[in-house]
Amino acid sequence: MKKKLFSLVLFLQAISMSAQEKCGHEKHQHDLFANDPIAKQAYLDAEYRLLHTDIQQFLSRNGASSTTTVYEIPIVVHLMNDGATPLRTDAEIIAWVENCNKFYDTTFGGDWLTTAAGGTVIPFKLVLAKRSPSCTTTTGIVQVNVTATYPQYSIKGCNSSNTDGVSNVQLRALSRWDPQVYYNAYIVNTFDSVPIATTSGLQGYAGFPTNPDSSYDTFMKASVVIDTSDPTTLPHEFGHSMGLHHPFNTGSTTACPTATTPTLPTLPCNVDNDLVCDTASTKSLLGVAPLPANGDANPCDTAGWNSVQFNVMNYTSSNRLFTAGQKDRAVTLFLQNRENLTKSLGGTVLSGTPPSVIATTCNNPVAPTNTGNFSFGPTKVAIGTISNVSSASTTSNSNQVLYDYTAKSCLTTAFKTNLAVSTNPQTLTVRCSTNPNNFSAWMDYNNNGAFEVSELIVNNQTVSPNTDTPFTFSIPNTGVTLGTPLRLRVVGDDNDLSANPCGQLAYGQVEDYEVTITAVPLSTASFDLDSLKLYPNPTNNILNIEYKTAIEQVVIMNVLGQTVITKNINNSNATIDVSTLAPSTYFVKIIAGGSSQVVKVIKK
Numbered sequence: 135m136k137k138k139l140f141s142l143v144l145f146l147q148a149i150s151m152s153a154q155e156k157c158g159h160e161k162h163q164h165d166l167f168a169n170d171p172i173a174k175q176a177y178l179d180a181e182y183r184l185l186h187t188d189i190q191q192f193l194s195r196n197g198a199s200s201t202t203t204v205y206e207i208p209i210v211v212h213l214m215n216d217g218a219t220p221l222r223t224d225a226e227i228i229a230w231v232e233n234c235n236k237f238y239d240t241t242f243g244g245d246w247l248t249t250a251a252g253g254t255v256i257p258f259k260l261v262l263a264k265r266s267p268s269c270t271t272t273t274g275i276v277q278v279n280v281t282a283t284y285p286q287y288s289i290k291g292c293n294s295s296n297t298d299g300v301s302n303v304q305l306r307a308l309s310r311w312d313p314q315v316y317y318n319a320y321i322v323n324t325f326d327s328v329p330i331a332t333t334s335g336l337q338g339y340a341g342f343p344t345n346p347d348s349s350y351d352t353f354m355k356a357s358v359v360i361d362t363s364d365p366t367t368l369p370h371e372f373g374h375s376m377g378l379h380h381p382f383n384t385g386s387t388t389a390c391p392t393a394t395t396p397t398l399p400t401l402p403c404n405v406d407n408d409l410v411c412d413t414a415s416t417k418s419l420l421g422v423a424p425l426p427a428n429g430d431a432n433p434c435d436t437a438g439w440n441s442v443q444f445n446v447m448n449y450t451s452s453n454r455l456f457t458a459g460q461k462d463r464a465v466t467l468f469l470q471n472r473e474n475l476t477k478s479l480g481g482t483v484l485s486g487t488p489p490s491v492i493a494t495t496c497n498n499p500v501a502p503t504n505t506g507n508f509s510f511g512p513t514k515v516a517i518g519t520i521s522n523v524s525s526a527s528t529t530s531n532s533n534q535v536l537y538d539y540t541a542k543s544c545l546t547t548a549f550k551t552n553l554a555v556s557t558n559p560q561t562l563t564v565r566c567s568t569n570p571n572n573f574s575a576w577m578d579y580n581n582n583g584a585f586e587v588s589e590l591i592v593n594n595q596t597v598s599p600n601t602d603t604p605f606t607f608s609i610p611n612t613g614v615t616l617g618t619p620l621r622l623r624v625v626g627d628d629n630d631l632s633a634n635p636c637g638q639l640a641y642g643q644v645e646d647y648e649v650t651i652t653a654v655p656l657s658t659a660s661f662d663l664d665s666l667k668l669y670p671n672p673t674n675n676i677l678n679i680e681y682k683t684a685i686e687q688v689v690i691m692n693v694l695g696q697t698v699i700t701k702n703i704n705n706s707n708a709t710i711d712v713s714t715l716a717p718s719t720y721f722v723k724i725i726a727g728g729s730s731q732v733v734k735v736i737k738k
């Protein structure tokens with residue numbers, strides 16, 4: 135009898151603690167994993183993959199080691215109102231997002247610690263969407279009348295803990311933008327029938343980057359947007375969406391953390407459960423003020439506090455900071471799982487650039503035979519000015535096979551380059567990771583949307599892991615549509631896809647790029663046109679060329695891009711005898727000071 139009563143008391147304590155939690159991230163991840171074993175496996179796979187990643191090497195290879203790299207993430211804020219009030223104004227949302235970015239780059243001031251004071255710059259910037267899913271101009275702020283569909287919303291708000299408010303699934307169904315292009319933030323009037331004027335209790339929660347798209351977003355209470363006493367809710371919640379745990383994780387205000395959820399292999403740094411090595415183990419510091427000092431005893435970690443009491447992910451009330459370990463984990467997990475958001479154009483002003491590459495006539499390849507993270511597919515494609523480093527394999531939450539980097543949509547970043555027939559042979563460099571891949575590539579030279587055998591530029595070549603592997607090919611002199619963006623397709627897989635660019639993949643990935651081919655190279659920006667003199671034009675016999683610095687070489691090409699004259703100069707004045715050339719139009723390429731310029735010349 136006594137035992138039974140004790141259990142009941144504990145149960146009630148648990149309920150009451152849960153009601154006090156500021157952040158419902160753990161509860162919602164736990165609920166998701168309980169109901170969706172694929173989501174749980176995706177999380178475990180991602181943590182496993184991270185464990186086997188040399189993080190510093192990964193960051194360096196992805197350009198994330200540079201202090202100037204900042205990832206702009208388009209955000210759309212859905213203001214889930216009750217039809218009577220706008221919930222929050224645009225100006226309030228704009229200031230709220232700007233403040234979050236100042237927290238991340240440590241320029242907020244106040245008790246947000248600068249790098250000199252021990253803080254760490256988080257290289258993410260939330261940018262309110264500037265182009266909508268239908269490619270129209272937008273503020274990135276959407277007002278949604280929830281009460282019109284769910285009358286109970288005005289009092290009960292959003293359901294978080296099995297109450298009869300409106301569920302997050304129902305709210306998402308009212309307004310949602312593609313999570314591969316935008317980060318969706320839902321602002322609700324309240325959670326679980328808590329009176330709207332009450333600012334304590336649950337403030338919000340956010341999904342992990344490994345979550346399925348359907349639950350990768352955040353829900354927050356409207357009061358946090360204007361809460362000047364604790365402006366950390368958005369930087370904290372997006373922290374979860376970058377892949378950060380609470381440093382106290384399974385602990386509470388009264389208990390140190392004990393176990394990792396879900397269970398992971400025992401690791402040197404998992405004793406405090408947030409899988410970050412430079413955050414000490416800690417209890418939740420919810421409501422703790424003043425905070426302990428670094429010299430004070432930490433009941434969860436014999437090594438002391440090490441500033442974990444000031445950590446943004448630890449409900450701190452002052453001296454807010456992230457650690458370098460959190461930054462490294464966040465950037466790596468984000469790039470490995472939500473890379474598309476770093477390449478989205480959702481936050482870029484709409485320029486009205488029309489789609490340019492025609493669609494393929496064959497269907498996109500179907501999903502690979504084996505789904506999951508097998509580290510197959512290109513991790514780097516470089517050609518011309520394109521150098522795209524990306525994650526291998528398909529992400530386990532979407533099993534995406536085709537990554538179309540051409541400008542076919544206004545919402546995705548185009549990876550485009552120009553190539554000139556005259557600079558044959560060309561080089562396509564690829565890389566893969568973990569497993570040897572079979573690479574094939576096609577260039578749709580005749581721009582008919584199909585990949586013919588004659589357009590195969592890399593024919594089922596084996597590429598060793600982690601090795602930049604160049605392949606050379608020559609653009610043919612005939613049958614090429616010049617001056618028009620063409621589709622380049624690169625396939626890395628365990629299967630040989632060379633006979634069928636739209637065939638069944640075993641594990642890998644297809645990446646499409648945009649290549650514009652010209653007969654001769656287009657001019658380079660660094661060439662000083664004002665100081666270039668070329669005369670006479672048209673000419674009969676002699677062509678004079680003058681430039682401000684030494685001209686290294688002059689190359690004259692015909693309209694097919696074939697070189698007809700090459701002359702080394704090494705002087706700022708050049709005289710070229712063109713008397714032997716047939717009357718026609720020619721392209722004269724002047725190479726000087728490491729750049730070049732092409733000028734059209736008429737031979738009479």
Ligand SMILES: [Zn+2]
Binds near residue numbers: 157159
């Ligand atoms: Zn949290």
